[in-house]
Amino acid sequence: MTIWDLHCHFARLVPGSPVKSLERLIEIGNRLGIEKFCVYMGSNWEYDPSPENLRNQNDEVLEAIGAFPGQAFGFVYLNPKDVEASLDELNRCVADGPMVGIKLWVAQRCNHRNLDPIVERAVELDVGIFQHTWLKAGGNLPGESTPADLAELADRHPDARLICGHTGGDFELGIRAVKHSPNVHIGIAGSDPTAGFTEMAVRELGADRVIWGSDASGRSFASQLGKVVGAQVDEAAQEKILHTNLRQWLAPALKAKGRDI
Amino acid sequence: MTSPTRRTFLQTGAASLAGAALVGAGTSPSTTAAETSGKDDGKPGGEKGPAPFIDTNVHLGHWPARHLPLGKPADLTAKLREHGVTQAWAGTFEGLLHKDLAAANYRLKKACEVHGAGLLVPVGAINPTLPAWKEDLKRCREDFDFSMIRLYPGYHGYAVEQPLFLETLKQAREVELTVQVVVRLEDVRTQSPLLRAPDLDVTPLPGLLKKVPGIRLQLLNALRTVKNPLLLQRLAAMGVHFEIAMLEGAAGLENLLNGLGIKNVCFGSHAPFFYFESALLKLKESLLTEEQLTFLRDGNARNFFIPPQP
Numbered sequence: 001m002t003i004w005d006l007h008c009h010f011a012r013l014v015p016g017s018p019v020k021s022l023e024r025l026i027e028i029g030n031r032l033g034i035e036k037f038c039v040y041m042g043s044n045w046e047y048d049p050s051p052e053n054l055r056n057q058n059d060e061v062l063e064a065i066g067a068f069p070g071q072a073f074g075f076v077y078l079n080p081k082d083v084e085a086s087l088d089e090l091n092r093c094v095a096d097g098p099m100v101g102i103k104l105w106v107a108q109r110c111n112h113r114n115l116d117p118i119v120e121r122a123v124e125l126d127v128g129i130f131q132h133t134w135l136k137a138g139g140n141l142p143g144e145s146t147p148a149d150l151a152e153l154a155d156r157h158p159d160a161r162l163i164c165g166h167t168g169g170d171f172e173l174g175i176r177a178v179k180h181s182p183n184v185h186i187g188i189a190g191s192d193p194t195a196g197f198t199e200m201a202v203r204e205l206g207a208d209r210v211i212w213g214s215d216a217s218g219r220s221f222a223s224q225l226g227k228v229v230g231a232q233v234d235e236a237a238q239e240k241i242l243h244t245n246l247r248q249w250l251a252p253a254l255k256a257k258g259r260d261i
Numbered sequence: 262m263t264s265p266t267r268r269t270f271l272q273t274g275a276a277s278l279a280g281a282a283l284v285g286a287g288t289s290p291s292t293t294a295a296e297t298s299g300k301d302d303g304k305p306g307g308e309k310g311p312a313p314f315i316d317t318n319v320h321l322g323h324w325p326a327r328h329l330p331l332g333k334p335a336d337l338t339a340k341l342r343e344h345g346v347t348q349a350w351a352g353t354f355e356g357l358l359h360k361d362l363a364a365a366n367y368r369l370k371k372a373c374e375v376h377g378a379g380l381l382v383p384v385g386a387i388n389p390t391l392p393a394w395k396e397d398l399k400r401c402r403e404d405f406d407f408s409m410i411r412l413y414p415g416y417h418g419y420a421v422e423q424p425l426f427l428e429t430l431k432q433a434r435e436v437e438l439t440v441q442v443v444v445r446l447e448d449v450r451t452q453s454p455l456l457r458a459p460d461l462d463v464t465p466l467p468g469l470l471k472k473v474p475g476i477r478l479q480l481l482n483a484l485r486t487v488k489n490p491l492l493l494q495r496l497a498a499m500g501v502h503f504e505i506a507m508l509e510g511a512a513g514l515e516n517l518l519n520g521l522g523i524k525n526v527c528f529g530s531h532a533p534f535f536y537f538e539s540a541l542l543k544l545k546e547s548l549l550t551e552e553q554l555t556f557l558r559d560g561n562a563r564n565f566f567i568p569p570q571p
C-alpha cells in the first residue's frame with residue numbers, strides 16, 4: 001500500500017544540516033514503506049516567531065526539500081500575528097517558490113480575524129492550510145487553537161481547504177467539533193495511538209476526510225502508522241487515509257507548479 | 262461478611278477451573294513460554310513451535326472512559342495470536358477503581374484461563390492504600406498462584422517517595438512476586454476531568470531500590486515521560502526493566518538501545534488501549550540485529566521473570 005505522510009519535522013535529526021536531517025527522516029520512514037513526506041518548520045521553534053525566525057525556519061525547509069524533490073513536500077510556516085510578514089513568506093515560498101501547503105502552529109488562535117487575509121491568499125493560490133489544534137485537559141497555550149476555533153474559520157471561508165492538525169489531540173472531542181465543517185480534513189498524527197481513533201473518524205466523518213501523518217521525528221512513524229493498519233476499517237478506507245486523500249488535497253498546488261503526480 | 266476466602270474462590274470457580282485444565286493454564290511466565298514455544302533457549306525460529314514473543318503490557322477488563330475495539334478478551338487474544346505473540350502479561354483495568362481487588366484479581370485469573378489458553382499470564386492489581394492490602398498480595402501469590410503484580414500509583418494516589426511504595430516492594434519481594442509499576446495509562450492531556458491521574462515521577466526510584474535489593478521491577482508505559490538518559494541508565498543498572506509501548510521518536514528504539522543497551526528493554530504494546538500494531542511496527546522502524554530482536558521479543562522478559570526457586 002502506498003503511504004504518504006502529512007506531518008513531519010526533520011530539522012533536529014542531524015543538528016546543523018537540514019539536508020542530512022531530511023535524508024535521515026526519509027531513510028527511517030522508508031523502512032515502513034512511507035514514500036512521500038510533508039515537512040514543515042526548522043530547528044529553532046518559537047511559539048510566537050519573529051519574521052526573521054519564520055524566514056530562517058522556512059529557509060531550512062527550502063534547502064532540505066531542494067535536495068529531495070521527489071520525496072518531500074514543503075509547507076510554509078507562518079505567524080498570523082504578523083499578517084504582513086506572513087503574506088510575504090507565503091508569496092516567497094509558495095507563490096514564487098516550491099512549497100505546496102501552509103503550516104500554522106500556536107502563535108495565534110485560528111478563529112482570529114488576522115487569519116482572514118492569509119486564508120484568502122491561500123484560496124487564491126489554491127493551497128491548503130494545516131492548522132495545529134489541541135484540547136488539553138490542563139489548558140491550551142494562549143495562542144493554541146482548538147478544533148472548534150478551526151470550525152469557525154472554516155465557516156467563514158467555505159472555499160478554503162483546511163486540516164485540523166492532531167484532531168485536537170483528544171480525538172473524540174476533535175472529531176465532533178469539525179464534523180459539520182465539510183472543508184476540514186482531520187490530520188491524525190501526533191497523539192497517542194489510542195485504539196478506536198480511526199474507527200470513530202471513519203464512522204463520523206467518512207474515510208475521505210481523514211489524512212494520516214506521523215509527526216515524526218518527535219513521534220515514531222511506527223506508533224502512528226499503527227493507528228491505521230491496526231484499525232478495524234476496510235482496505236479502501238486505509239488506502240484513502242494513508243495516501244489518496246493527501247494526494248488529492250495537495251494536487252492543485254502540485255499541478256500549479258507543473259509537478260505531475 | 263468478610264472478603265472472599267480461598268475456599269469460596271475455589272468453589273465459585275470450579276467450572277472455569279475445569280476449562281482451564283483443558284487448556285493448560287500455566288500462570289508462571291517461564292513455564293508458559295517454554296510450553297508454548299516448545300524450547301527454552303530463548304532463540305526464535307526452529308521447528309518445535311512458533312518463535313517466542315512476549316508482550317509484557319496488556320490489560321483485560323473495561324476501560325472506564327471509552328469502548329476499546331479489542332476490549333473483549335477473545336478479540337484481544339485473537340489479535341495477539343495473529344501477530345505471533347506466544348505470551349502476554351495481562352493486568353486488569355478493574356484494578357484502577359475497584360476496591361474489592363481480590364474479586365477483580367480472581368476474575369482476571371479466570372479470564373486468563375478461559376480465554377488465554379496458555380497465552381495470557383495474569384498480573385494481579387494491588388492498591389496499597391486499601392485496608393488489608395497485604396492480604397490481596399498474599400492471595401495473589403498463594404491462592405491465585407500469580408507470579409506478578411501491577412501497581413497503579415497515579416490512580417491510587419501515592420508517589421514513589423512515600424513509605425507505602427517501599428513497603429509494597431518489600432512485601433512483594435518477601436513473597437517473590439515480580440512488580441510492574443505503571444507510570445501512566447493515558448496521556449494526561451486527554452484524560453476525563455473526573456479521571457485525572459498524574460504521571461508517576463520515578464526520579465526517586467534509584468535511591469529507593471537500594472533498600473530492596475533483589476526486587477524484580479518493570480516500569481510500564483514509562484518511555485514517553487521518563488527521558489533523562491542518566492536516570493534510565495541508572496535504573497537499568499539496578500535491574501529495572503522497561504517496555505516500548507509509549508516509546509516515541511523516529512527510530513526511537515534504535516536511539517534508546519544505543520544509550521541503554523539491550524538487556525533491560527522488553528516488548529510491550531499497551532493493548533487493547535493502544536493499537537497493538539503501533540508497538541509491533543517499532544521493531545521494523547529501527548534497524549535491529551537478530552540478537553537485539555531476540556532479547557526484545559522474548560529473551561529479556563523471560564530471563565528477568567523466571568520465578569525464584571523455592
Ligand SMILES: [Zn+2]
Nearest residue numbers: 007009190215
Ligand atoms: Zn507537528
